[in-house]
Amino acid sequence: MSKNTEIWFIFPGMGRTWEGMEKSILNLEPFRESIQSQAQTLKLFNVDLFQLLFPNQRQESRSSLELYTVCVTAVQIAFIDLLKSFKIYPTGIVGHSVGEIACAYSDGCSTRDETIKIAYAHAKACRIARSIPGAMVSVGLSAEDISERLHQRSKQLFLACYNSPISVTISGPESEVTSLANELQEEGVFVKQLYCAGLAQHTELIQANAEEFERNLKTFASVTQKLRTNRWKSTSVCEKNWDSDAAKFYSSDYLVKNMVNPVLFQQAIDHIPKNAIVVEIASLCNLQCVLRHSLPNHRILCLGLKNREDDLITEVYRSINELLIFQPNPQIQILVDQYFGICFDNYNISRSIRNEANLLCETSAIEFFVNLILRKSTPQTFRVAQVIHLQPTTALATVRQCVLLNPSVENLELHIIMARPDLEDCCVCPEIFKSDKISINFLNLHLFNLPIDLLILDSFDFSTMTHILENTHYVILKGNSFSKIPPGFKCFARKRMLGKQCALFQRLQGNVTLF
DSSP states (O other): OOTTOOEEEEEOSOOOOOTTTTGGGGGSHHHHHHHHHHHHHHGGGTOOHHHHHSOSSOOGGGGSHHHHHHHHHHHHHHHHHHHHHTTOOOSEEEEOTTHHHHHHHHTTSSOHHHHHHHHHHHHHHTTSOOSSOEEEEEESSOHHHHHHHHHHHOTTOEEEEEEETTEEEEEEEHHHHHHHHHHHHHTTOOEEEEOOTTOOOSSGGGHHHHHHHHHHHHHHOOOOOEEOOTTEEOSSSOGGGTTSHHHHEESHHHHHHHHHSOBOHHHHHTTSOTTOEEEEEEEEOOOHHHHHHHOTTSEEEEEEESSTTSOHHHHHHHHHHHHHHTOSSOSOOBSBTTOOOOOOOOSOOOSSOOOHHHHHHHHHHHHHHHHHHHHHHOOSEEEEEEEESSSOOHHHHHHHHHHHTOTTOOEEEEEEEESSGGGTTTOOOOGGGOOTTEEEEEEEGGGOOOOEEEEEEOSOOGGGOHHHHTTEEEEEEOGGGGGGOOTTOOEEEOHHHHHHHHHHHHHHHOOEEEO
8 A cells, every 4th residue: 555545435324323422532622523513503403412422311212313314424524524634535435325415525515514404304304104114134145136036025125225245235114024034034144134213215115205305405404406526426326327417416306316216335336446445434334344345455444433342532543543644645744744754642641650551552552553654665674763761662672573573574673772872881682672684773863864764752852853853754752752842743642641741732832633
């Protein structure tokens, strides 16, 4: 992968939120501000977005489609705004089902205010009375394998979503869908019940809901017809008709088609080039298996959770850092535009104690970052430098381990730079660093002038290191280094880890984005 690697956003439409899931993510300022803005818009309709996302107690209304559509879309909008704050923009966009509402915002066809109003209009249309309850199931069969079976059983069972070559979604009356699901399970076929709020979505059975949606769009939202960019690959219109006005233009008519037409997801993701980075964006990313099967040569990320046991902040933090590596015009820089680095805090807040938990977190962060660099550039010789007070630290040991496990790197050059001349005679290299693959040099800070792939810094005065930074591609900042970052050095820091020190620095310098 290179800095020209394409980044594709995937917006799923089917995926539930649950009580309190998004709450930790409000620590990210751009995300929080986006949710607050949307909440203000929804107050026009007497909808409390914060109560929907973070209810005091689970209520019956949480199973309604008002929660389903509005909350899923609101979180996706907020994630888009978060990525924009890091100057991360997609090369391509694909939406699955209701996910195309967020596509419109990401593509610039609608504003944040308009997009959440459209989600509300959709949710309200889905709440009108239904005479026959609907159901949806995901089935582990190809469209060809299931189609004939559907025709033989009932005219009211529909292929609602073409997810992948071996995954489809069936939609129809609840009794019919349940009967088919039981039959398939007895045959050993994978079947998963999907939450659909009692609607046979993406079928002609919800035509009354679609008509209500069209009326609601005129009442609650202002949808202006706009030409969609080539980035947005339609899943609501068959590819052979992509040149038609119905596909080229974003409009109320397009949104209504999205509600009743089958989801042609596979045709859209077939346009994602090999080796692209694919980012699924949702509170709970439920298309991971589909994406990994359909796109085996791609890096699949999840801006959200893969399961409820994960930590949302950690997953988002990890995905954003990886995306920043491959941006053609990275926001994070080191003094000179042609070089850029990423700032990691080392989770070590205490100045006197480094307990096991802190050490494990630091090791994990550095290991993740080093592996990203190696995957991006795959150098035969990897040059690492660390400015030290006395002995090489755990960070350097972590780098060493990553390099030794990477077969593409033939040599590791460790340049240990002494902060003071009087350290030259007393600094020794631990046995752990000795290997046939490793060469080690001890050098004076002021005499060092070699190009470096990765520089590890602790608490040092940046003014004495300009000559090193100008020849460095990546930097990991640790500990109290944040307090000495010079103006012009843009960095990102975790607010809950750096606390008052980073907040004070932000007020003084104004070039730290806290998240």
